[in-house]
Amino acid sequence: MSAETGSPRLEVASEPFASAAPSSMPYPAGSSLESLRVDLHAAWAVPAEAVERHEGLVAASPPPAERSPEQRAEIATACDEARAQRVRFMDEHADAVYDVLTGGRTAHPRIAELVEAAAAEFPGLVPTAGQLAGERARAQAGKEGQEIDQGIFLRGVLRSPVAGAHLMDAMLRPTPEALERLPEFGRTGLLEMESVRLERRDGVAYLTMCRDDRLNAEDEQQVDDMETAVDLALLDPDVRVGLLRGGEMSHPRYRGRRVFSAGINLKKLHAGEISLVGFLLRRELGYISKIVRGLRAGPGGAWHRPLIDKPWVAAVDGFAIGGGAQLLLVFDHVIAASDAYLSLPAAQEGIIPGAGNLRLGRCAGPRISRQVILGGRRIWASEPDARCLVDEVVEPxxxxxxAERIVRRLQGPAVVTNRRMLNLAEEPPEEFRRYMAEFALQQALRIYGEDVLDKVGRFARPAGRGPS
Incomplete structure (x- = not known):
């Protein structure tokens, strides 16, 4: 098979995949990882004292909702000092910390594994699994906001051209779930998951979002299933193009109608089940990045094509709200029904619409992007301005x-290379890395903002979010 007509056949191995990140160590020649670890623990000793003071105050106080104004003020002051210390530590030592956690960048942990390793190696730098489990058991408004400390840590890692590039590369690798399911999918061409159905027909991977009772509102399960489906579509050498569409709904207001996506599941957000690492960051650095840049090939990959990338088509019925609209910004061709609309109401909800702030202005221009993101404007597929976001508008x-017509057209020999070069020009990986570094912290702060807690606390719809 040529380099341009489809994916090379891969011998997918379980050993670490080749990394595109630099191999040079960012610490003095002759030093070892063990001596580096000793130095870092010495450097962490002072910040750790501030962290212990804050954690001691929290442990001696009642839950957040029951604290007196004086208790809240004292804890807030201690918390600010501890976080300032964490920021300084990561600003000074991010590359060294990352090397210790990854064995000199010989291991390739995903973000969840990385923060877990950081919690074990540097107590207090990020919350432990036990602390996060305790937080997860509470509604969003009752949490201490410990995920903000994960945001500080990941901001420090992603800001580094060395550590950040390595982490982004690790997130482009196939998930264990996809590797486990690959042989079966190769044989059957069909995979039914809780929120996504994947089917291969005539060289096309059909991904159907099928959370029919909640308008395809996104949660962590959907991120899991979407990444598995995207990985399999990219790994399967018999797939040449991917097509994403929403399935028919059982939701009372849209029963029997197809819907693309209602965005983030606000019921899950209120319940504390939308996490920074497991949803907000994994979504952007995982399957969405794989759609843009491709999948990191294993040892059997071609020397001239370390990333397996393929063209992607989106077909929009009903509406693409929030995260649904964000997805459209990375697809190679978007088809929309004439009665569909797009919106990014994240600012109204108090959060950041993923990488939408990075990508929407490029597609639609700065004025429209501000109207949509800051002002909550809906863009209907029938409007002239929709031509900036949608390639083709057809009757419902x-x-x-x-969609069938377009997926045939995008199977041409030169499509893969040209879309790769277009994506490289439009969104260089370094630009995306810098954006995600700031996003990691700012989104963590936003999901614990008082305005967000107030809004999600009032959210009472029983099945995800309908169009607003």
Whole structure:
């Protein structure tokens, strides 16, 4: 098979995949990882004292909702000092910390594994699994906001051109779930998951979002399933193009109708089940990045093509709200029904719409991006401005046929290389890395903002979010 007509056949191995990150060590020649570890623990001793003071105050106080104004003020002051110390530590030592946690960048942990390793190696730098489990058991408004400390840590890692590039590369590797399911999918061409159905037909991977009772509102399960589906579509050498569409709904207001996505599941957010690492960051650095940049190939990959990338088509029925609209910004061709609309109401909800702030202005221009993100403007597929976001508008009953026509067109020999070069020009990996570094911290702060806690606390719809 040529380099341009599809994926090379891979012998997918379980050993670490080759890394595209630099191999030079960012610490003095002749020093060892063990001596580096000793130095870092000495450097962490002073910040750790501030962390212990804050944690001691929290342990001696009642839950957040029951604290007196004086207790809240004292804890807030101690918390600010501890976080300032964490920021300084990561600003000064991010590369060294990352090397200790990854064995000199010989291991390739995903973000969840990385923060878990950091909690074990540097107590207090990020919350432990036990602390996070305790937080997760509480509603969002009752949490201490310990995920903010994860945001500080990951901001420090992602700001580094060395550590950040290595982490981004690690997130482009196939998930264990996808590798386990690959042989079966190769044989059957079909995979049914809780929130996504994947089917291969005539060289096309059909991904259907099927959370029919909640309008495809996104949660951590959907991120899991979407990444598995994207990985399999990219790994399967018989797939040449991917197509994403929403399935038919059982939700009372849209029963029997297809819907693309209602965005983040606000019921899950209120319940404390939308996490910074497991949802907000993994979504951006995981399957969405794989759609843009491709999948890191294993030892059997071609020397001239370390990333397996393929063209992607999105077909929009009903609406693409929030995260659904964000997805459209990375697809190579978007088809929408004439009665569909797009919106990014994250600012109204108090959060950041993923990488939408980075990508929407490039597609639609700065004025429209501000109207949509800051002002909450909906863009209907029938509007002239929708041409910045949608390639083709058809009657609702013609979406499927239009999508079939486009997936055939995008299987041409030169499509893969040209879309790769377009993505490289439009969104260089370094630009995306710098954005995600700041996003890691700012989104963590936003999900614990008082305005967000107030809004999600009032959220009472029983099945995800309908269009707003």
């Amino acid at each position: 009953g013609e979406v499927g046929a239009a």
